Amino acid sequence: MDDANNEQKGMKMHPSILKVIEQKNAIREKLSTIKHKIGVYSAKGGVGKTTVAVNMAYALSSLGYKVGLLDADIDTPNITLFLGIEGPWDQHYPLKPAEKDGIKVISTAMFIDDARKPIIWRGPMIGKMVQEFLDSTEWGTLDYLILDLPPGSSDAPLSIIQLLDLDGFLLVTTPQHIAAINTIRSGMMAKRLGVSLLGVVENMSEGDARGAKEVAEVLQCELLGKIGANRKFAELSDAGKIPVIEDGAIREEFISIVKKITG
Ligand SMILES: Nc1ncnc2c1ncn2[C@@H]1O[C@H](COP(=O)(O)OP(=O)(O)OP(=O)(O)O)[C@@H](O)[C@H]1O
Ligand SMILES: [Mg+2]
Numbered sequence: 001m002d003d004a005n006n007e008q009k010g011m012k013m014h015p016s017i018l019k020v021i022e023q024k025n026a027i028r029e030k031l032s033t034i035k036h037k038i039g040v041y042s043a044k045g046g047v048g049k050t051t052v053a054v055n056m057a058y059a060l061s062s063l064g065y066k067v068g069l070l071d072a073d074i075d076t077p078n079i080t081l082f083l084g085i086e087g088p089w090d091q092h093y094p095l096k097p098a099e100k101d102g103i104k105v106i107s108t109a110m111f112i113d114d115a116r117k118p119i120i121w122r123g124p125m126i127g128k129m130v131q132e133f134l135d136s137t138e139w140g141t142l143d144y145l146i147l148d149l150p151p152g153s154s155d156a157p158l159s160i161i162q163l164l165d166l167d168g169f170l171l172v173t174t175p176q177h178i179a180a181i182n183t184i185r186s187g188m189m190a191k192r193l194g195v196s197l198l199g200v201v202e203n204m205s206e207g208d209a210r211g212a213k214e215v216a217e218v219l220q221c222e223l224l225g226k227i228g229a230n231r232k233f234a235e236l237s238d239a240g241k242i243p244v245i246e247d248g249a250i251r252e253e254f255i256s257i258v259k260k261i262t263g
Pocket of ligand 2: 049050051073078148149150
């Protein structure tokens with residue numbers, strides 16, 4: 001490994017840097033059967049990251065791709081609720097994803113006996129769990145792994161950026177200026193740490209995509225599309241149903257977005 005080259009050149013790496021490099025190499029090897037890894041992200045809470053991640057996964061699946069969903073919202077996992085799936089789950093090592101409609105899923109929710117129980121962990125535990133999901137999940141072969149990120153720009157987002165070779169982030173914003181500002185923060189973090197931006201989607205859009213335009217202009221990234229504000233999202237997701245499956249207009253919005261990514 002690189003350490004040998006550096007030692008030949010008279011440089012010695014700090015053991016903690018070496019450890020991160022080793023972890024990253026092990027994860028790269030473990031996930032080598034997955035063609036694309038995309039993080040759905042915004043530093044702003046509640047803009048629809050989980051909604052976009054889940055419906056994007058189903059849109060990709062309907063186009064014939066094999067898809068996995070990794071719930072990187074470690075302390076507030078929502079993916080199993082959005083999918084309407086319940087345990088008991090297989091909790092043995094290595095981790096086996098749950099599956100619904102052919103889409104594979106891993107989430108902290110699969111290791112908690114009651115969804116209402118709070119998960120009260122400090123940052124290092126969150127980072128450790130992200131690492132476990134990345135290096136211990138048996139995904140098999142996948143075309144796309146979609147990661148649903150939590151808001152903020154610390155623990156889980158930082159671990160993912162450090163440990164994983166992402167294709168890039170798909171940013172989600174809503175029309176409001178404050179949501180755009182916070183989404184720009186996530187994009188700037190990604191750029192500073194060398195992660196590509198696949199583009200930005202405006203969710204709960206009222207028509208003109210002003211939030212996404214602001215984000216796209218500042219970050220110089222593609223505006224991938226808009227998803228209209230539609231109360232069917234909450235009604236269907238609360239019932240564990242998938243909007244992209246249940247509603248033709250919503251399906252069209254998501255298919256148009258994922259085609260830009262696959263294309
Ligand atoms: N286009 C939309 N129109 C109306 N409601 C929506 C839309 N998209 C998402 N919602 C609803 O908004 C709420 C928040 O969505 P979601 O949980 O996906 O956001 P989030 O960004 O993942 O939140 P968090 O930051 O807590 O992870 C949910 O009740 C969801 O059903
Ligand atoms: Mg979420």
